[in-house]
Amino acid sequence: MMRTHDSSEELQETVRTAAAAQTPLRIIGGNTKVFYGRHLKGTPLNVGKHQGITSYEPTELVVTARAGTPLAEIETLLAEQGQMLTFEPPYFGSNATLGGAVASGLSGPRRPYGGAVRDMILGVQIINGRGQVLRFGGRVMKNVAGYDISRLMAGSLGTLGVLLEVSLKVSPRPPMEITLSQERDAHNAIRLFNVWAAQPLPLSACAFDGEHLYVRLSGSEESIQAARNKVGGDKLSDSTKFWEKVREQTHLFFQRSTAPLWRWSVPATTPPIDLPGEWKIGWGGAQRWFRSELTAETIRPAAESINGYATLFRGGDRSGEVFHPLSPPLMALHQHLKRAFDPHGILNPGRMYQEF
Structure with missing residues (x-):
């Protein structure tokens, strides 16, 4: 009820x-x-x-x-x-x-x-x-x-x-969904994600766990069958459960390490990033999950060098800056909005940035 x-x-x-x-x-x-x-x-x-x-x-x-x-x-x-x-x-x-x-x-x-x-x-x-x-x-x-x-x-x-x-x-809800998997390396997984994204395929999720890429197709039975012939790979027995684990971060990648978890947002065509740690690719290449003990002083410049940004998602020092630093003009805009909506600064102060 x-x-x-x-x-x-x-x-x-x-x-x-x-x-x-x-x-x-x-x-x-x-x-x-x-x-x-x-x-x-x-x-x-x-x-x-x-x-x-x-x-x-x-x-x-x-x-x-x-x-x-x-x-x-x-x-x-x-x-x-x-x-x-x-x-x-x-x-x-x-x-x-x-x-x-x-x-x-x-x-x-x-x-x-x-x-x-x-x-x-x-x-x-x-x-x-x-x-x-x-x-x-x-x-x-x-x-x-x-x-x-x-x-x-x-x-x-x-x-x-x-x-x-x-x-x-x-x-x-789409009438039908399936997930296909195939063994690939990171370079080929990213390449294929971008090739498929440029085609009229009923994509609804793409991820790579270090060994296999996964593609979810959503739509009519006819459109999915046609897409399956183009994409190839083996069909997962439980598509719903797999993507639920990815969404809820109960997938093995998120559980096997206690190192801080970083979320990178990068251009989808960005090649594999050469930093020591564990990587998982989501959103067809545009999201990179990174487990590492590297400091923010190393991670954030690396993200900026490829036109991306990095957020400390879980773990690590929560008293420091968790979100990627804003440029001075953007920070000024955020502060202006904060003053307009919350002039006394009483609503979740410091939750996003130390300044507000």
Whole structure:
């Protein structure tokens, strides 16, 4: 049974009180992504009880829910109507919430082919750092007023506002999906990912684990069979379980080492990166997971040299800079946004960067 509870007035009053006293708040939902970002202090503000799907129109491909609503409840409801969240959000725990998915801005294996979480946001309702309730965007695809401001909430880690409600575009589930695997080295895996991406193939995920590349095909039986003939490889017996392990980081690669985990974002055609450590390739070459004890002073310049950037995803020193340093103009823009939404700096201060 789905739970419904509106905590907006209680949350708003708490933020107002904190703003008056300039007391830092630490926003908590399901607490499944607490590892992500810089170490955070502050009085807990629990949004997890603010639950409920407030609107769902299957024919309009739009769902609206409160921020504390469990992701599992939303995806179960969508599945009953043959629909899904296109960005395939990682849970990292059974208590994962919609607010956490949006605030973290994290997307799963389907991201390069289906879009990111920010691309699916139609509208949001938030509490800003003054304790005001604001709404941006809407609940329908035709309403684009404030659309870009709504997108700002994706990946902001609660530093711009306390999410109360989110409206998302959803998509029909593909009628069929299979995953093909073949043994390759890293150079050939990256080459093939890019060759296939340039062709009209029904790709929905591509990854390489160091020995085998994996390609998920999604669509009609006819289109998948035609693509399978072009791609080749062996069919996995359980495609769903495999990509769930990749998405939730329970795949062996993520479990066999305790070294800090870095996420690199690079051009998809980037050759294998020559740094000592363990590598896993995702998103058709555009995402590189890296396990290593190397320091940020070594890793980040290496990422910049190939027009990429590196984020300390798990482990390591969370009191330092976790996200790749911004250029001075971008940092100034971020600081301006922070002051506009949270003038007293009380919402998750320091979660993204030490400056805000």
